[in-house]
Amino acid sequence: MTQKITIEPVTRIEGHAKVTIRMKDDGSVDHAYLHINEFRGFEKFCEGRLYFEMPQITPRICGICPVSHHLAAAKAGDDLMGCPPPRPASLLRELMHMGQIIQSHGMHFFELSGPDLLLGFDADPAYRNVVGLIGADPQLTLKAVNLRKFGQEIIKTLGGRKIHPTFAVAGGVNKSLKVAERDGIRSGMADAIATTQAGLQIMKDWAAKNQDDINKFAVLSTGYFGLVTSNNGLELYDGDVRLIDRAGQQLEKFDGRNYLDFIAEHVEDWTYLKFPYYKKLGWPNGVYRVGPLGRCNASDLIETPLANEELKQFKALGNGQPVEHTLYYHYARLIETLFAIERVGVLLDDPDVLSTDILNTKQEFKGRGVGIIEAPRGTLFHDYTADENGQLLKVNLIVSTGHNNWAMTEAVDSVAKTYIKAGQPVQEGMLNRVEAAVRAHDPCLSCSTHAIGQMPLIVDVVDPAGNVLQTLRRD
Amino acid sequence: MSKPKIASDWMAGCAGCHMSLLDMDERIIKIAELADLRATPITDLKEPDESGVDVGVLEGGINNTANEEVAHRMRQRSKILVALGDCAVFGGVPALRNFCGIQEALQRAYVEAESVDESGKIPSDPELATMTKVRALSEVVPVDVFVPGCPPEADVIYYVLSELAQGRTPELKDELLHWH
Numbered sequence: 001m002t003q004k005i006t007i008e009p010v011t012r013i014e015g016h017a018k019v020t021i022r023m024k025d026d027g028s029v030d031h032a033y034l035h036i037n038e039f040r041g042f043e044k045f046c047e048g049r050l051y052f053e054m055p056q057i058t059p060r061i062c063g064i065c066p067v068s069h070h071l072a073a074a075k076a077g078d079d080l081m082g083c084p085p086p087r088p089a090s091l092l093r094e095l096m097h098m099g100q101i102i103q104s105h106g107m108h109f110f111e112l113s114g115p116d117l118l119l120g121f122d123a124d125p126a127y128r129n130v131v132g133l134i135g136a137d138p139q140l141t142l143k144a145v146n147l148r149k150f151g152q153e154i155i156k157t158l159g160g161r162k163i164h165p166t167f168a169v170a171g172g173v174n175k176s177l178k179v180a181e182r183d184g185i186r187s188g189m190a191d192a193i194a195t196t197q198a199g200l201q202i203m204k205d206w207a208a209k210n211q212d213d214i215n216k217f218a219v220l221s222t223g224y225f226g227l228v229t230s231n232n233g234l235e236l237y238d239g240d241v242r243l244i245d246r247a248g249q250q251l252e253k254f255d256g257r258n259y260l261d262f263i264a265e266h267v268e269d270w271t272y273l274k275f276p277y278y279k280k281l282g283w284p285n286g287v288y289r290v291g292p293l294g295r296c297n298a299s300d301l302i303e304t305p306l307a308n309e310e311l312k313q314f315k316a317l318g319n320g321q322p323v324e325h326t327l328y329y330h331y332a333r334l335i336e337t338l339f340a341i342e343r344v345g346v347l348l349d350d351p352d353v354l355s356t357d358i359l360n361t362k363q364e365f366k367g368r369g370v371g372i373i374e375a376p377r378g379t380l381f382h383d384y385t386a387d388e389n390g391q392l393l394k395v396n397l398i399v400s401t402g403h404n405n406w407a408m409t410e411a412v413d414s415v416a417k418t419y420i421k422a423g424q425p426v427q428e429g430m431l432n433r434v435e436a437a438v439r440a441h442d443p444c445l446s447c448s449t450h451a452i453g454q455m456p457l458i459v460d461v462v463d464p465a466g467n468v469l470q471t472l473r474r475d
Numbered sequence: 476m477s478k479p480k481i482a483s484d485w486m487a488g489c490a491g492c493h494m495s496l497l498d499m500d501e502r503i504i505k506i507a508e509l510a511d512l513r514a515t516p517i518t519d520l521k522e523p524d525e526s527g528v529d530v531g532v533l534e535g536g537i538n539n540t541a542n543e544e545v546a547h548r549m550r551q552r553s554k555i556l557v558a559l560g561d562c563a564v565f566g567g568v569p570a571l572r573n574f575c576g577i578q579e580a581l582q583r584a585y586v587e588a589e590s591v592d593e594s595g596k597i598p599s600d601p602e603l604a605t606m607t608k609v610r611a612l613s614e615v616v617p618v619d620v621f622v623p624g625c626p627p628e629a630d631v632i633y634y635v636l637s638e639l640a641q642g643r644t645p646e647l648k649d650e651l652l653h654w655h
């Protein structure tokens with residue numbers, strides 16, 4: 001008899017997902033699947049829209065990283081209409097993007113995954129959340145809330161609103177930065193750095209005490225993928241894509257506009273989320289990981305001092321090889337947050353940041369445009385083909401979380417097999433660890449299923465005959 | 476008297492309405508004092524209490540059978556049901572899908588997309604929900620409070636939740652209905 005455990009919805013992630021764990025006769029895990037259960041169809045219904053509407057339509061793919069879609073759509077517009085933005089506009093777009101990295105990463109570490117680390121994987125699910133954190137450490141929670149606010153305020157300063165801002169257009173941006181606004185942002189930097197450093201300390205202390213969990217929790221061997229600077233430094237706004245292999249050797253460094261030569265997407269029947277992979281190695285050998293762990297592995301250094309020191313310590317964990325531990329996603333996420341805050345300082349110090357030369361109105365129509373950016377969760381591609389009126393004929397989107405689909409699925413399977421054993425009753429804390437395997441990747445299922453949008457977690461335990469033996473939900 | 480219970484969930488939306496809820500920043504602590512936050516996407520309870528909650532909040536429209544279940548369950552278990560944001564109130568941006576066929580949209584994404592390899596097919600596993608026309612929440616279940624905006628401003632969400640948590644009916648007019 002086969003049993004199935006269903007976890008639905010997976011909580012403290014963005015969007016809805018469900019995990020099914022299929023069991024063998026002896027009560028051990030046969031295989032666990034991650035199902036992403038929604039499809040919205042942006043690629044199709046954007047056909048016929050005008051290119052300049054895309055920076056407003058596509059952010060509605062995801063309210064957690066709307067700025068990534070907003071900027072990727074504007075960059076695709078720059079490319080499509082042949083109107084590269086003046087330098088000040090690029091600086092301001094990048095500034096907005098740093099605001100988003102800070103708010104999204106900060107929220108994920110403290111408010112979504114923080115409860116697992118600070119209250120424990122096995123804590124009572126009724127309190128294992130941000131309200132429980134308020135009770136356990138009100139001061140830290142307030143600092144975390146303010147870190148997110150710091151990022152959101154940068155977005156609002158530039159784009160008028162915190163979520164779904166209106167700022168970037170093909171060729172530049174629609175508003176320059178005023179001196180008072182620049183100084184206002186600057187005044188929040190010191191606190192933001194201090195909170196992030198406190199987070200890093202929490203992470204390191206936690207890692208020291210939980211080495212056992214870290215070492216047996218979905219340690220996966222994959223390639224790593226992300227944008228880098230010309231020195232192979234970590235890059236979040238603009239640069240070439242670098243792909244390294246399992247041993248850390250560079251496989252490719254390419255202009256992301258040529259992504260179709262390097263990446264293909266595989267489809268499985270049991271999920272609406274596609275599986276991108278490196279074409280030359282084929283499916284599934286060519287799987288790689290993106291997001292904070294992917295980027296920290298794919299880059300050699302960080303070009304700001306505090307974050308670079310942290311990156312050195314992080315890299316030491318891998319002993320010259322990539323860091324493969326899924327739970328170190330949290331660590332890498334904080335290093336990137338530190339980089340993003342330092343980068344805000346660099347951008348604000350640049351004399352061009354106050355310039356009013358923010359829009360290139362000369363266009364040289366190209367017919368196709370690709371916009372690429374490092375969203376908080378990984379590399380995002382918007383690819384538009386249009387007619388000479390700028391009306392879209394084709395839209396292809398490869399969204400950050402998708403690149404990690406194989407890894408999330410594998411992590412869920414591996415964690416289920418590690419913690420759920422034959423002959424032992426299944427406990428809630430074990431299932432929470434299965435969820436944490438998803439959560440570590442900070443998936444954005446709305447994004448990934450622009451395409452999809454819903455991600456609850458139910459675990460069904462099913463026997464080999466397809467009978468549901470046990471369904472676990474938390475309520 | 477015990478605190479009023481609030482539960483929330485998201486359907487076919489973008490999570491932006493819940494993010495706007497978090498944008499009330501430190502005032503979330505005030506809401507946590509006034510009310511008991513039960514199942515929400517940012518807490519670990521999976522479903523609104525079977526014994527019921529005082530306020531149920533839903534973000535997003537309804538575009539598949541799984542969303543229908545979520546909407547019906549929340550309606551059954553909530554005294555007051557709030558449609559949060561344009562997607563829940565009107566259908567929002569995802570309702571653009573109603574202008575093209577569901578099959579065409581699936582075909583484009585899973586078979587025709589330039590990056591999809593020869594494994595391309597429309598996923599059809601029984602674990603997956605079935606797509607439907609995109610509808611506003613009130614087309615599926617009766618709604619008590621409508622909060623438009625994409626997303627509604629954090630101040631508006633704070634006002635609505637704090638009024639409801641104190642047993643009053645929020646009145647949305649003037650500035651509260653103005654969003655940018």
Ligand code: SF4
Pocket residue numbers: 060063487488489490491492534535559560561562563567568624625626627
């Ligand atoms: S109303 Fe806007 S912000 Fe809210 S879920 Fe819909 S698209 Fe997102």
